[in-house]
Amino acid sequence: MLRFVVIRLAQLLPTLFGLSILLFAWVRALPGDPAQALLGDRATPEAIDRINETYGFNEPLLTQYGMYLAALFRGDFGESIRMHEPVLSAFFDKLPATIELSVVALAFAVVVGVPLGYIAGRRAGTNVDGGIVVLSLIGSVVPVFFLALLLKYVFAIELEIFDSVGRQNARLDATHTTGFYILDGIINVQFAAAWDAFKHLILPGLALGTIPLAVIVRQTRGAVSEVIHEDYIRTARAKGLRSITITVRHVMRNALLPVVTTLGLQLGLLFSGAVLTETVFALDGVGQYLYQAIQDRDYPVLQGFILLIALLYALITLLVDLSYGFIDPRVRES
Amino acid sequence: MTAEPVTTASTAKRREPERGESLWRGAFRRLSRRPVAIAGAVIVFLFLLVALLAPLLAPYEPASTEWTELSTPYWVQGHSPDHPLGIDRWGSDMLTQLIYGARQSLIIGVVATAIGLVAGAALGALAGAFGGWVDMIVMRFVDIMLSVPSLLLAISIAAIMGKSSMALMIAIGVGQVPIFARLLRGSMLGQNEADYVLAANALGLRKRTIVMGHVLPNSLGPTIVQATLNLATAIIEVAALSYLGLGEGDPAVAEWGRMIVSAQDRFEIAPWLAFYPGICIAVTALGFTLLGESLREALDPKQRR
Numbered sequence: 055m056l057r058f059v060v061i062r063l064a065q066l067l068p069t070l071f072g073l074s075i076l077l078f079a080w081v082r083a084l085p086g087d088p089a090q091a092l093l094g095d096r097a098t099p100e101a102i103d104r105i106n107e108t109y110g111f112n113e114p115l116l117t118q119y120g121m122y123l124a125a126l127f128r129g130d131f132g133e134s135i136r137m138h139e140p141v142l143s144a145f146f147d148k149l150p151a152t153i154e155l156s157v158v159a160l161a162f163a164v165v166v167g168v169p170l171g172y173i174a175g176r177r178a179g180t181n182v183d184g185g186i187v188v189l190s191l192i193g194s195v196v197p198v199f200f201l202a203l204l205l206k207y208v209f210a211i212e213l214e215i216f217d218s219v220g221r222q223n224a225r226l227d228a229t230h231t232t233g234f235y236i237l238d239g240i241i242n243v244q245f246a247a248a249w250d251a252f253k254h255l256i257l258p259g260l261a262l263g264t265i266p267l268a269v270i271v272r273q274t275r276g277a278v279s280e281v282i283h284e285d286y287i288r289t290a291r292a293k294g295l296r297s298i299t300i301t302v303r304h305v306m307r308n309a310l311l312p313v314v315t316t317l318g319l320q321l322g323l324l325f326s327g328a329v330l331t332e333t334v335f336a337l338d339g340v341g342q343y344l345y346q347a348i349q350d351r352d353y354p355v356l357q358g359f360i361l362l363i364a365l366l367y368a369l370i371t372l373l374v375d376l377s378y379g380f381i382d383p384r385v386r387e388s
Numbered sequence: 389m390t391a392e393p394v395t396t397a398s399t400a401k402r403r404e405p406e407r408g409e410s411l412w413r414g415a416f417r418r419l420s421r422r423p424v425a426i427a428g429a430v431i432v433f434l435f436l437l438v439a440l441l442a443p444l445l446a447p448y449e450p451a452s453t454e455w456t457e458l459s460t461p462y463w464v465q466g467h468s469p470d471h472p473l474g475i476d477r478w479g480s481d482m483l484t485q486l487i488y489g490a491r492q493s494l495i496i497g498v499v500a501t502a503i504g505l506v507a508g509a510a511l512g513a514l515a516g517a518f519g520g521w522v523d524m525i526v527m528r529f530v531d532i533m534l535s536v537p538s539l540l541l542a543i544s545i546a547a548i549m550g551k552s553s554m555a556l557m558i559a560i561g562v563g564q565v566p567i568f569a570r571l572l573r574g575s576m577l578g579q580n581e582a583d584y585v586l587a588a589n590a591l592g593l594r595k596r597t598i599v600m601g602h603v604l605p606n607s608l609g610p611t612i613v614q615a616t617l618n619l620a621t622a623i624i625e626v627a628a629l630s631y632l633g634l635g636e637g638d639p640a641v642a643e644w645g646r647m648i649v650s651a652q653d654r655f656e657i658a659p660w661l662a663f664y665p666g667i668c669i670a671v672t673a674l675g676f677t678l679l680g681e682s683l684r685e686a687l688d689p690k691q692r693r
Contacts, residue, residue, distance in 0.1 A: 068528060069528070069531050069532050069535050070535075072528065072529070072532040073532050073535060073536070076532065080544055080548065083548045084547065084548055085548070085550065184424070188424070188678075191674065191677055191678070191681075192670070192674065194677070195620060195624070195669075195670050195673035195674040195677055196666070196669075196670040196673075197624045197627045197628060197631075197645070197648075197666065197669055197670070197673075198628070199627075199628060199631045199648075200627070200648055200662070200666040200669065200670070203648070203652070203655070203662060203666075204663075204666070207655060207656075207659055211655075211656060322534075322536075322537035322538070323537070323538075325537045325539075325540075326537045326538065326539030326540070326628075329539060329632070330628055330631060330632070333631075333632070344540075344543075345632060348543060348547070348632055348633060348634065349633055351547070353547070356543065356544065356547065359540075360536055360540050360544060363536070363537065363540065364535040364536050367535060367536075367537070368535060
């Protein structure tokens with residue numbers, strides 16, 4: 055197992071190395087000279103000199119790249135023009151909100167998608183099946199920010215059931231220790247605060263969850279409709295096992311493997327969707343910060359966030375790969 | 389020689405139902421029997437019709453500001469005999485803007501997908517045809533592109549090129565390159581093991597002839613299906629990038645995503661300003677998705693009966 059982890063981490067290196075070259079080139083391809091791009095329009099000549107000095111923009115390209123890499127290894131991902139804070143700490147400040155949103159979205163997609171996919175798979179070819187497939191497709195063809203706007207309009211503005219913006223009601227004056235507001239509420243025994251934070255995530259989570267929902271339904275459906283025809287299912291039935299046991303232990307356990315794979319592959323899409331959803335609901339996460347960075351041409355933030363997101367994305371993919379071992383003993387053996 | 393009559397008799401009988409039917413013709417025959425496929429095809433056809441005939445169908449000129457007094461922060465004209473869908477945020481006829489929006493979506497979607505298809509297919513074919521270290525280098529490069537979520541890739545490209553439709557098309561197209569590259573490479577590698585390639589090799593055909601004349605044409609099916617599906621994604625992504633402020637700079641230009649964005653400040657008094665273009669995007673994307681998915685199923689050899 056350890057060997058596998060080490061090999062996978064080693065395979066990651068060339069990708070990250072290549073990406074760093076691309077991002078290095080990207081800053082130099084931006085309109086204007088790089089120091090100007092990194093400092094913004096109102097940069098003073100002194101500040102430009104200082105940046106040129108720190109990043110060595112006057113040095114030969116290869117030296118510059120070396121300095122960029124060295125800075126990355128020191129954990130220096132640049133500084134935001136707009137907020138005057140290090141990109142790395144800004145990223146980790148905003149990350150909990152995005153993780154919370156993604157978890158709620160994924161949970162919704164799994165809780166709704168797996169049973170729907172199961173039903174469709176069991177009744178493949180019937181109208182029920184067709185209905186479920188088309189329904190899940192509709193979720194994926196409606197642009198996520200449009201869906202978010204719709205939900206916000208109906209449930210927050212017209213019906214006033216949920217709040218339309220933010221992560222938590224500021225009047226609750228909740229204590230934040232981890233940055234995960236739901237978790238904070240629970241560990242600080244402020245259950246009202248935890249519930250409020252969760253309520254703020256329902257609409258965004260619903261909107262974002264439709265992206266993985268369609269894929270989960272389709273994958274589960276395909277896997278279930280194949281697995282139920284396997285010999286071992288017939289054997290289990292012949293042995294007189296209860297149908298719930300067959301469903302859980304035999305059908306779902308075998309059908310879920312491709313679903314987990316898909317979940318891993320969906321994370322990139324989920325992240326893109328999070329940028330849009332956070333913007334609509336003014337959730338103070340990585341996506342919202344990135345959106346502001348685009349509006350203000352805050353290039354160091356874009357450069358740093360893209361690299362950090364790629365890194366995170368790669369690590370999560372690795373975790374997904376490892377999780378196969380828990381679901382599928384055949385993978386654990388080899 | 390003696391065995392000949394026997395062979396022809398038995399094989400002719402077995403092959404009869406398939407004679408004269410190509411993979412694609414069979415696929416279309418199966419498609420025409422599926423209501424979902426027909427629904428998709430009808431939507432796509434109507435969309436193409438509206439996009440191509442926009443100047444003939446639209447009741448007014450696009451991006452006009454003739455009726456600005458009918459669209460204010462306090463009141464927006466809804467449907468009326470003159471304007472069946474009302475007036476948009478900038479004082480143009482809503483129906484006209486939606487019709488021209490179809491044209492804009494088609495142009496951006498097709499060009500973006502074409503960029504992704506050509507570049508991706510070239511990379512994939514390169515990797516699939518040569519294998520070995522060429523394959524390794526190309527696929528590593530594709531891995532790097534895949535390590536960045538496509539929306540971020542598009543944002544970084546748009547940041548370099550500035551706000552324009554061209555930047556939008558390139559940004560979306562580049563995001564699609566890895567999908568096509570992996571797909572074509574995968575299906576070409578799959579073909580390499582096929583009997584007819586072994587046969588062609590055994591006959592001593594040149595590698596170039598085998599790749600160009602046999603492997604490539606037989607590997608294109610999944611790529612074409614993917615292109616149909618990617619048109620749906622491209623249309624949605626255009627809207628998303630517009631929403632993030634990376635689309636066409638001119639706010640009055642008829643582009644569906646852009647229209648949703650500009651409708652936002654009048655959302656509470658005139659939500660339909662956002663609903664109409666949103667529904668247009670969803671229906672169009674649904675059409676391409678249904679058509680693409682049905683095509684994928686119809687081309688699947690397992691489905692051939």
